[in-house]
Amino acid sequence: MTEPVLTVEDLSVRIAGLHILQGVSFTVAPTGVTVLLGRNGVGKTTTLRAVVGLTPPGGEVRGTVRMGAQSLLAQRTHRLVRGGLGYVPEDRCVFAGLTVAENLRLAERRGSTPAYDRVFALFPELDRRSRQRAGSLSGGQQQMLAIGRVLLNDNRLLLVDEPTKGLAPKVVTEVAEVLERVAESVPVLLVEQNLAVVRRLARDAVVLAAGRVAWAGDAQELLLETALTRSLLGVGSAEGHQPAADHQPAEAAVDQVAARPAGAASAPEDGS
Amino acid sequence: MDTIILLTLTGLGLAALYFLVASGLSLVFGLADVLNFAHGLFLGVGAYATWWAAGNLPGAGPDGLGFVVAVAFGVAAGTLMAVLVELVLIRPLYSRTIEQVLVTVGLSLAGVALLQATWGADARPFPRPAWTREVTSILGAQVPNGGLLLIVAALLVLGAILAFLRWTRYGLIIRAGVENREMVTALGIDVRKAFTLVFAIGGAAAALAGSLGSVYFGTVSPQQGGSLLIFAFIVVVIGGMGSVVGSAYAAVAVGLLQQFVNYYGTSGLGDICVVALLAVVLLLRPQGIAGKAVTA
Numbered sequence: 001m002t003e004p005v006l007t008v009e010d011l012s013v014r015i016a017g018l019h020i021l022q023g024v025s026f027t028v029a030p031t032g033v034t035v036l037l038g039r040n041g042v043g044k045t046t047t048l049r050a051v052v053g054l055t056p057p058g059g060e061v062r063g064t065v066r067m068g069a070q071s072l073l074a075q076r077t078h079r080l081v082r083g084g085l086g087y088v089p090e091d092r093c094v095f096a097g098l099t100v101a102e103n104l105r106l107a108e109r110r111g112s113t114p115a116y117d118r119v120f121a122l123f124p125e126l127d128r129r130s131r132q133r134a135g136s137l138s139g140g141q142q143q144m145l146a147i148g149r150v151l152l153n154d155n156r157l158l159l160v161d162e163p164t165k166g167l168a169p170k171v172v173t174e175v176a177e178v179l180e181r182v183a184e185s186v187p188v189l190l191v192e193q194n195l196a197v198v199r200r201l202a203r204d205a206v207v208l209a210a211g212r213v214a215w216a217g218d219a220q221e222l223l224l225e226t227a228l229t230r231s232l233l234g235v236g237s238a239e240g241h242q243p244a245a246d247h248q249p250a251e252a253a254v255d256q257v258a259a260r261p262a263g264a265a266s267a268p269e270d271g272s
Numbered sequence: 273m274d275t276i277i278l279l280t281l282t283g284l285g286l287a288a289l290y291f292l293v294a295s296g297l298s299l300v301f302g303l304a305d306v307l308n309f310a311h312g313l314f315l316g317v318g319a320y321a322t323w324w325a326a327g328n329l330p331g332a333g334p335d336g337l338g339f340v341v342a343v344a345f346g347v348a349a350g351t352l353m354a355v356l357v358e359l360v361l362i363r364p365l366y367s368r369t370i371e372q373v374l375v376t377v378g379l380s381l382a383g384v385a386l387l388q389a390t391w392g393a394d395a396r397p398f399p400r401p402a403w404t405r406e407v408t409s410i411l412g413a414q415v416p417n418g419g420l421l422l423i424v425a426a427l428l429v430l431g432a433i434l435a436f437l438r439w440t441r442y443g444l445i446i447r448a449g450v451e452n453r454e455m456v457t458a459l460g461i462d463v464r465k466a467f468t469l470v471f472a473i474g475g476a477a478a479a480l481a482g483s484l485g486s487v488y489f490g491t492v493s494p495q496q497g498g499s500l501l502i503f504a505f506i507v508v509v510i511g512g513m514g515s516v517v518g519s520a521y522a523a524v525a526v527g528l529l530q531q532f533v534n535y536y537g538t539s540g541l542g543d544i545c546v547v548a549l550l551a552v553v554l555l556l557r558p559q560g561i562a563g564k565a566v567t568a
Contacts, residue, residue: 054454057367081460093455095448105441106448107459149459 003068005030005157005187006051011063013043013050020046022211023063028157033179033188033201035219038208039234044191045090047208048159051189052087053077067157082109084156088163090191092146096135100126103134103145107152119148122178140171147178158188164197176200195233199223207232277413279531285419285488287527288426292481293504294511294519295433296354296474302450302514304467305369306362309376311478311504312497313383314350318479319398319486319496320387322346326399334399342399343483350479351472358471363464380498387494395493398486405490418488425484426523429477433516442469450514503530506546510553512560521561525549 004027013021020043028034036044046055054077055061065072072080081087095103104126108114120127123144129137134145143163150158163179164172176197179188183201192198198205202219215222215232223229297311325332325345332342361379365371404421407414437443445466449456456463478497485500486492507526511518526546534542553560 052458054458076462077454077457078460078462081458087458089455089458093452093458095451095455097451098444098448102444102448106444106456106461109460153460 002030004028005067006189007064007066008047008051009064009066011047011050011061011065013046013055013059013061015046015056015059020211021050024208024211024213025063026206026213026216028187028189029204030187031183032203033183033190034204034206035198035202036189036191036206036208037198037222037233038214040193042208043211044208045161048087048161048189048191052085052159053080054087084154086150086153086155086158086186088146088150088158088160090161090165092139092142094134094137094142094145094149097133099131099133100137100145101130104130104149104152107149109153112153114152115154116152119151122151122181123148138171139167140174143167143171143175144178147175147182151182155186158182158186160188161191162193163190164192164194172197195223195229274411274413275535277411278415279535280528281410281413281415281423282419283528283531284524285416285422285527286531287523287525288419288422289481289485289488289500290503290507290527291426291520291523292422292429292477292484293500294507294523295429295516296470296477297501297504298508298511298514298516298519299433299446299450299470300467300474301508303446303453303463303470304362304366305453306366306372307369307376308357308362308471308474309373309501310357310379310383311376311474312501313380314354314475314478315482315485315497315500316383316387316494317353317482318346318350319482319492320346320391321349321479322483323396323398323486323492335401339399339401343480346483347476347479350482351476354471354475354478355468357475358468362471363467366467380501384494384498391494393494395491398490398492400487400490404487416488418484418490422484422488425480429480430516430520433473433477436473437516442466446470503546506550508560510550510560512562515560515562518560518562 006028008027009025011021011024012019024043024047036047038044049055050061051065051072053072053075061073063073067083067085070083072085095106104116104119125141126145126148129141134142137145147160147163160179163175167175172194179190179201182188190201198219205215205217205219205222206213207215207222209232215228293311293315297308300306300308322342322345326334326339326342329342329345332338332345357379361375362372365375404418406417408417408420437447445456445461445463446469449463449466453463481500482497485496503526507519507522510525511520511522526549529545529549530542532542533545534540
């Protein structure tokens with residue numbers, strides 16, 4: 001069995017007195033897309049941000065996060081990113097006042113040649129709009145820029161947080177296509193609510209509920225089991241639905257699925 | 273007509289002084305979220321270092337090239353002070369706003385006390401080139417050269433900061449950091465180096481304000497930084513945190529308003545009008561003229 005690219009063990013995050021993650025453990029396979037699922041507010045984004053060292057000041061992070069043999073939690077974000085951990089945040093976070101070219105130029109690093117060819121091959125639109133202010137791009141174009149910015153350098157793992165959020169269906173498909181191509185060369189840990197995108201991209205799935213891993217295994221298997229999907233994510237069908245915004249409390253979901261995998265924190269490989 | 277031209281140019285001289293202090297303050301707040309109450313101390317250090325250098329530093333003096341050397345020494349001292357303050361006092365306290373305010377307020381009080389203890393509380397005559405005491409006739413108005421020197425210096429500093437922000441990598445990092453500091457680190461950039469750099473730029477500009485402001489006033493005193501800092505803060509808020517261009521516009525508005533109202537109204541009424549302008553801007557446009565974005 002191949003070594004996971006990322007190992008998260010017993011990760012706990014407490015922010016402003018809230019115990020958001022309570023001992024989360026999972027691994028990310030060295031190829032393909034591993035998707036992190038769960039209802040709103042369950043701690044998916046908190047997990048990604050803890051991995052990349054962006055827990056808000058005053059937040060308390062415990063546990064172990066390793067990329068290969070390298071321990072991540074004690075390191076500062078810019079060092080992790082330079083070490084090959086690419087992060088595409090929720091809501092894109094492009095620099096609205098800077099041009100597309102300037103947004104990309106920021107990601108350039110001393111001592112390595114930026115892969116503009118790779119980025120423009122995936123997103124020719126960025127080349128055409130290089131002098132345009134990023135704030136005037138459409139949501140889809142901003143997402144392309146956010147992903148392109150990260151792909152300017154070689155990465156060992158990409159963390160991508162809800163890349164299709166708020167995008168039109170046609171653009172969602174485009175983003176999914178791009179991520180599919182990206183995942184051919186670099187493993188991706190993806191937070192995604194759109195189950196059609198999950199179905200298309202994900203090989204492995206980790207489902208969070210009530211601050212813990214409620215299920216981990218083969219993503220396609222999860223989506224096939226409608227009852228399980230409903231209980232974990234609060235959706236009736238896996239056909240392209242996004243979970244409703246007014247979910248029941250996440251704690252309830254974990255009760256419903258508690259019987260499922262005894263080793264809830266098992267590695268995704270176990271289920272594949 | 274002469275009076276209006278004179279008031280305009282002396283108002284712009286005052287605006288130049290405010291801008292030199294406010295530009296650094298604005299960048300520091302915009303990028304690092306630090307309300308630096310010790311910024312006035314950088315001005316005091318610059319002024320006293322220039323004053324000291326003009327009398328004691330070999331090669332420096334009150335006139336000609338010697339004066340340039342003395343001002344350069346003052347600016348270097350202010351810059352060094354700002355960098356030390358950032359590295360030693362502010363860096364351990366990032367994202368702890370109240371502690372930052374306490375430390376910077378404490379430092380400004382201690383700094384002024386130290387200047388007083390060393391050189392006395394009274395204003396001292398400032399060594400300056402003879403031509404800065406003279407006036408230039410502009411469209412019939414006799415304008416003090418010291419004020420014109422401030423205006424030229426502020427324009428040069430504005431141009432230099434904008435060119436730096438527009439054309440250099442660190443300028444790009446600062447502009448991006450003002451928008452979203454966290455995302456800059458998520459692109460693999462150590463944003464703390466940029467923090468030190470904006471402190472250095474702010475310290476240098478404030479020290480220059482200290483030197484040239486003392487030339488304009490003809491004296492140097494320990495309290496001068498503190499009183500200018502209040503108006504510089506008003507300029508920063510009106511201009512928009514993090515916007516150098518906004519600070520420039522706001523400095524001009526505040527300087528001219530103060531000068532004209534103080535002349536045509538009662539002396540001191542101009543200061544009240546500036547506070548009223550601040551209130552109006554806060555009510556109508558709380559993010560200031562240019563909002564939280566560095567414009568280059």
